[in-house]
Amino acid sequence: MHKENDLTKNQQIIFDLIDKSPEPLKAYSILFNVQKKGIKAPLQVYRALDKLVEMGKIHKIESRNAFIACQNSSCQVSKATAFSICEMCEKITEISSSSLSKYLANFKDKDGMKYSKYNLEFFGLCKKCR
Amino acid sequence: MHKENDLTKNQQIIFDLIDKSPEPLKAYSILFNVQKKGIKAPLQVYRALDKLVEMGKIHKIESRNAFIACQNSSCQVSKATAFSICEMCEKITEISSSSLSKYLANFKDKDGMKYSKYNLEFFGLCKKCR
DNA sequence: AAGTTAATGTTATAATATAACACTATGTAA
DNA sequence: TTACATAGTGTTATATTATAACATTAACTT
Numbered sequence: 001m002h003k004e005n006d007l008t009k010n011q012q013i014i015f016d017l018i019d020k021s022p023e024p025l026k027a028y029s030i031l032f033n034v035q036k037k038g039i040k041a042p043l044q045v046y047r048a049l050d051k052l053v054e055m056g057k058i059h060k061i062e063s064r065n066a067f068i069a070c071q072n073s074s075c076q077v078s079k080a081t082a083f084s085i086c087e088m089c090e091k092i093t094e095i096s097s098s099s100l101s102k103y104l105a106n107f108k109d110k111d112g113m114k115y116s117k118y119n120l121e122f123f124g125l126c127k128k129c130r
Numbered sequence: 131m132h133k134e135n136d137l138t139k140n141q142q143i144i145f146d147l148i149d150k151s152p153e154p155l156k157a158y159s160i161l162f163n164v165q166k167k168g169i170k171a172p173l174q175v176y177r178a179l180d181k182l183v184e185m186g187k188i189h190k191i192e193s194r195n196a197f198i199a200c201q202n203s204s205c206q207v208s209k210a211t212a213f214s215i216c217e218m219c220e221k222i223t224e225i226s227s228s229s230l231s232k233y234l235a236n237f238k239d240k241d242g243m244k245y246s247k248y249n250l251e252f253f254g255l256c257k258k259c260r
Numbered sequence: 261a262a263g264t265t266a267a268t269g270t271t272a273t274a275a276t277a278t279a280a281c282a283c284t285a286t287g288t289a290a
Numbered sequence: 291t292t293a294c295a296t297a298g299t300g301t302t303a304t305a306t307t308a309t310a311a312c313a314t315t316a317a318c319t320t
């Protein structure tokens with residue numbers, strides 16, 4: 001039986017790399033780092049990334065084309081994400097604020113539509129760079 | 131004297147195209163469409179796009195690598211943007227909600243940091259696609 | 261064991277974006 | 291009005307990000 005959260009070999013290798021990285025990683029930097037483990041082609045990386053995003057184990061920082069491990073241990077599915085991005089040093093942090101997530105999950109547009117899935121990126125200067 | 135909001139030739143051509151498009155346009159689709167007007171190279175497009183984004187005349191939909199004219203006529207600088215994206219038909223709409231923008235502009239992270247610049251993308255199904 | 265689905269490996273290529281350099285137009289200030 | 295500075299342009303080449311297509315292998319289901 002295949003448990004929900006079992007990772008396949010490639011997925012595990014790539015998740016481990018992202019998870020232990022202090023900063024978001026880009027696909028080709030991941031590729032370079034896992035070539036010694038037998039992952040040789042971009043597609044192998046992108047396929048694993050797709051699945052990991054789908055499972056919510058990692059998130060994509062869209063404005064940076066980079067991937068970060070989910071900091072929010074309870075997060076099972078990638079639906080609702082928020083990040084702060086320092087425009088000086090590029091430090092990126094996942095924000096977990098229940099008031100923010102509640103506000104956004106309950107937000108209705110002018111047609112009354114709700115959206116349970118969203119991605120929010122805040123830009124500014126981090127403490128160090130101010 | 132160069133007025134704040136005067137556009138240069140290339141900027142004007144590219145802004146006009148995006149502005150009259152019912153949907154966000156991608157850089158190379160823009161390139162294809164303006165070749166008859168003498169804009170021949172990707173860089174010419176990207177440079178104009180960068181400036182237009184900087185001026186707040188257009189916004190980039192990060193998750194789609196596409197550009198849309200700002201719907202919010204008062205918007206002068208691209209700082210705070212929010213969009214709804216239909217995952218079925220890819221219809222993309224700029225959200226202008228003062229309560230949302232106030233909430234986000236006043237949001238403080240756990241270090242007390244505020245971010246006046248952000249980009250928010252909501253995903254779901256539009257009315258037609260539900 | 262047979263069928264089904266998901267993941268892998270591989271080659272090639274598409275799509276998105278920037279570097280570097282020469283040149284032109286425009287604005288500023290002596 | 292000349293010199294200087296700054297912003298925009300044109301061009302070639304190349305870097306970066308991502309997917310198509312197809313053959314194969316592994317894992318789950320009955």
